Amino acid sequence: MNLDLRYTEDQELLRDSVRAMLADHAPWTRVLKVAESPEPDDADLWRLLAVETGLAALAVPEHLGGAGGGFAETAVVLEELGRACAPVPYLGTTVATRALLHLGDTDLLRTVAAGEVIALALPFSAGPPRDDREFVSKPEVQPHFVTRNSDLAARSEVEVTLSGDGEPLLNGAVHSVAEALRARVLLVPAGGGLYAVDTSAAGVRREQVVSLDETRPLCDVSLWNVPARLLASGERAAAALDAALVTGAALLASEQLGLAQWCLDTTVEHLRTRYQFGRAVGSFQALKHRLADLWVELAQARAVARHAAACVASEDPDARLAASLAQAHCGPVAVRAAEECVQLHGGIGFTWEHPAHLYLKRAKSAAIAYGTAAHHRTVLATLTDLTPA
């Protein structure tokens, strides 16, 4: 029996309102300004999404102050944020929310509902492992899972010690963390446990790094004797972390879908109105066929992204496979859409003053986020018993 992969009427209404909101408050000219500025994101837009409309807490139950929606609705919002290339920490907060729901941490869920940003302190490139036991059962894969990059990995250990009065203290660093610069709370995996850290505490340092995608700048986090609250340890922590990363991979696909759709729509519009050789450039068959092929990929990306969102929303056992399938397919599709957008705009698409490069960089960055397509294919190899040679 198949999950419903269509959009509900409510979801279409949600989409319309979010799209209208973003059209007013996040035109690409503003997105570019934010990306160029030292600001980590668009604070006004976040306030609108998180505080005024409560969309950032869609998945938080109503009795905790959330909207009591689900991740299928969150996915629709992400589609529109991707389409607008919006610089807000929505995805990361959603991922953190997933971990908190898993742990049933009502305090922090209320914090999310209050419109605060919460971030998982892992490199943005960290994807879900092959199975949820990997964290606990295979510590040796942890470094790989956290990052395949050795010198960065060396800067990515967090140790747990106990203070005089037995309170846990965190020391160490995590590199390339996304959507954490404005976070009120960081969820830090350390010593086999998962800890909550208040970023206002002394000893917490976040250094913004020059990022490929400046609409979602990364930071390197360092912690010196930072008091932390243990949320969970052992298998429970691992499972929460796993659920969060599966959710990240699954829902990122919707953001990628929206981004790719914008690239296709914008390119089509350009080719309809751009004239060369006395013809609309969009009447040249070679370009028509390339865009038709891209549309075919997109039609599939939509089905795959909807399936991943539905699996996460219903906590379907197929969720891990659906999430890896989504990243294996949608990541490359978004990159290709952005690349075609640049190429088919010709010179103008290569300039800083045209939005195409914002989408190009975000698409490539998203193709690494929560694991590359290559990583997810190896995950699928395990899940489908298509073992290596």
Next chain:
Amino acid sequence: MNLDLRYTEDQELLRDSVRAMLADHAPWTRVLKVAESPEPDDADLWRLLAVETGLAALAVPEHLGGAGGGFAETAVVLEELGRACAPVPYLGTTVATRALLHLGDTDLLRTVAAGEVIALALPFSAGPPRDDREFVSKPEVQPHFVTRNSDLAARSEVEVTLSGDGEPLLNGAVHSVAEALRARVLLVPAGGGLYAVDTSAAGVRREQVVSLDETRPLCDVSLWNVPARLLASGERAAAALDAALVTGAALLASEQLGLAQWCLDTTVEHLRTRYQFGRAVGSFQALKHRLADLWVELAQARAVARHAAACVASEDPDARLAASLAQAHCGPVAVRAAEECVQLHGGIGFTWEHPAHLYLKRAKSAAIAYGTAAHHRTVLATLTDLTPA
């Protein structure tokens, strides 16, 4: 310092004469007839090439009755044979010749010069190993190298026993051998040695198999107490076998190049003369761009094939890499060219009465012959020290 990758004037003259000969004696209608017939190949055409013009012994020294040419010239002939999809055992005899030259076996080289077919008794899919020590140093890779297909492999062992008077006798079978049905002599690898078998001897059986490429049908060879002559053993045999397979992979690229060129030329000609929608179909930009891309691949295939031929002709130490590069590139290019030929001819290209399917099947078969592109990439990984993860 680079080898010369151009064609010499003599080679161009050779090409013209071979092409003219094939135009007269091997039009595609005849090729199709031969492919449909129970005949393994075109005996008349072979007589013309091997006996009357001596082209089959191009690489055999003159004092042994050969033409005293080289493998660079052989490659030019193979280009034309590929272009004509000619059903003659030219490639296999060339490969066998390479082994005989390595061993300096004047008797059998004279046999080649006399226009006889000599074939290496290995499955057509067998490619050169990662290095010339693999045969002797890694017997365990032998089955893999001979074939990755277990049930066929089970039918592919040849054992050596000694007759009463100490003469070696061969027993066993080799499957999927190409260009051997008309062979006068088989070169059989067995028990770490290389043996010559006269196919007129009792106990030699060759069973023609229904082949994907009926212009080069395979046979399963079985040997019952067949007297054989030991040509070489140990490292010397391995080196001869290795040289032969490297040569096969290298020169097959020229056949693939010629085949691909025919597919491109024929498709272009069709699109220039086929009208739909009141236009020559070749004026539709999407098709033009696909053929332009194909031509770009072909231009590279020519450089790669010429390089491989030049390396083999000059016994350059780069030959193994050049051969694997050639198969990694030219095999897929030929398949793609044939596939585009079928597709862009539309329905007619899918019919039995059009030559396209002959080229399609030969291209796919050739993409497996002497190792698939995937096999050769693994060879290249070793040669370039790009080791697996």
Next chain:
Amino acid sequence: MAAPVTADDLLARVDGFLAAHDPAGDRLEFLRARFDAGLAWVHYPVGLGGIGAPRVLQSVVDQRFAAAGAPDNRPRRISIGLGMAAPTVLRHGTAAQRARYLRPLWTGEEVWCQLFSEPGAGSDLAGVATRAVRDGDGWLVDGQKVWTSMAHQARWGILLARTDPAVPKHQGLTYFVCDMHAPGVEVRPLRQATGEAEFNEVFLSGVRLADELRIGAVGEGWAVARTTLMNERVAIGGNALPREGGMIGVLARTWRERPELRTPALHDEVLRLWVRAEALRLTGVRLRQQLAAGEPGPEGSAMKLAFAALTQQISGVEVELLGAEGLRHDGWDATRPEEVDLIGRGATYRWLRAKGNSIEGGTSEILRNIVAERVLGLPAEPRTDTGAAWKDLPR
């Protein structure tokens, strides 16, 4: 007008019908009775095999009959009749034509074929050259058609012919039902790259057709043909396949069950294909959910485009994975299969037959044009062939 028929109404009718008719009885009688009971294609009008029910409820009826072990009309064998001829006759035919053709078409008593494509008019269907000339109260038809599956078994063919070469090509066409038993109709098998002959060439030499065989007005043939083609395009395989249900399943099984064939380089390629196959399968699932909800999307064309490319690549990788075995084939006999089975035969057959998937039923190139113009709204190319008289076009 009556309240819309519900699934329960239909199930009640089916059960009533089954109570009155023995599924184990005479096959043809049963099917004729089912037609007359309006349970053949339930969305058709009363009297023509239906009861004007929503189309989406058809599967409910079919499943109930199947569950009862009732005989079906072997839909794949008569797919051209069901998928193309019937909707056209229903929409453009006269009352008499509907009454005459639809019942034996649905029961399978009369097989139909399609006489559209010609050697000179493939993608450019409106360019057909087969002439139909007034001959007293009827027509004389001369020409050649090609890619006609089932022609050798067909009783009728839907025929697109040119009745006026002096007007622009879309205006000079007329649509006929061709009597395949008429004198002058010659059917020759057309052998394809696989060696088989699924299709035929049909030669029409002075074939006389009564005017009652004309569908739609003279010169209206293109409009009628569009109905036929529209239905060809929406027709997508019955139920969604399960995961690995298609050709990818064969490749995946081979990979799992024959470790000796595996090479590292092919592993990622198999995974990439698995991803694409599953993505396409889910696209089909979503499309069917939309159709069932009465919101047909344009994804049908996406399905056909992607399916053709995917089957070609999966089978191509399978052949290489098999290595030496991929050099061997399972036979070139000129058989005449009634149904294409991409799973039943060997890898080399699959690979060859799949080449036809991007040509038959609209080439992938034509489909891309359609997607670009009708879905994406990109402008058409400058046309040079729509204004002039057909006879003056270069060809």
Next chain:
Amino acid sequence: MAAPVTADDLLARVDGFLAAHDPAGDRLEFLRARFDAGLAWVHYPVGLGGIGAPRVLQSVVDQRFAAAGAPDNRPRRISIGLGMAAPTVLRHGTAAQRARYLRPLWTGEEVWCQLFSEPGAGSDLAGVATRAVRDGDGWLVDGQKVWTSMAHQARWGILLARTDPAVPKHQGLTYFVCDMHAPGVEVRPLRQATGEAEFNEVFLSGVRLADELRIGAVGEGWAVARTTLMNERVAIGGNALPREGGMIGVLARTWRERPELRTPALHDEVLRLWVRAEALRLTGVRLRQQLAAGEPGPEGSAMKLAFAALTQQISGVEVELLGAEGLRHDGWDATRPEEVDLIGRGATYRWLRAKGNSIEGGTSEILRNIVAERVLGLPAEPRTDTGAAWKDLPR
């Protein structure tokens, strides 16, 4: 006419020159003297920096000068002058123009830029809208040019302008040398996706050009421009790179030296790219051998097409291979590089900059048209823009 100059003749001349001129002396003096000695571009005529020697012998001369530690004219910095302006001035310029421009062009004293592309005329270069209007004995130029590298350093620009909008577009063009110091010439940096500004926009507002600055006849601009473009297309990088000499070398080294980054799925992708890179390298070797033998092939377009696609894919895989590191960048400063270095900076820069490779100097789409029509001989598309007056074309 004299016997053809041999390599030995040239080497003798160079040695003689070096005996008379100290390579360690004043750079400019040395270069001017080399030009006057006919050892600048030896295939140019006597008096214009050459001695009418075969072009293929140039490398012999350059290598000898380099071996002697002589200064060169920094060819990459003045590549537009050397590659496009000079051949055009030589072929279409007057004696006075050749005498005036070629020497300081070659020595690098005067940098040149290209004023061809416009916002509304990219691929369709013959559609340029910049107007040049007769003004007494000179011309008044108004318009906007774009993608002009080195404009901010250039003394001269080769300018394509419309002198007659009332005739078909190819007939109304005239070719000028634009004085970049003239009043009304405004150069603005044009920032690109990498953050840098390699290129400029050039605004021409009432720029007055003397008629002596016109190259070729009025209305003959397209023919002159074709000479310029022809030379742009044949220009392919100096010497062949060694194996792994290009971008693939960076990827291969990363793979070899940082095992922690390796993933099985990317291994075969790296190998596929290595194969394509080596195939392209050998194609370049073969092409250069043909050019050296005076048999130029059309492979130049193949090289540019394949190079653009390959650099884009190699850098794309490199970024993914780097994982988290691929999410970080090495700076968005709006610098003004004089030369593009795809190797010098980080992977993300390489990947972004390579996107320009399929756009600049003829988009890959235009190159495919050229290959299809000029190499393969496929028919042109129906043109709707060549007959009508330029001013009446839709835009």
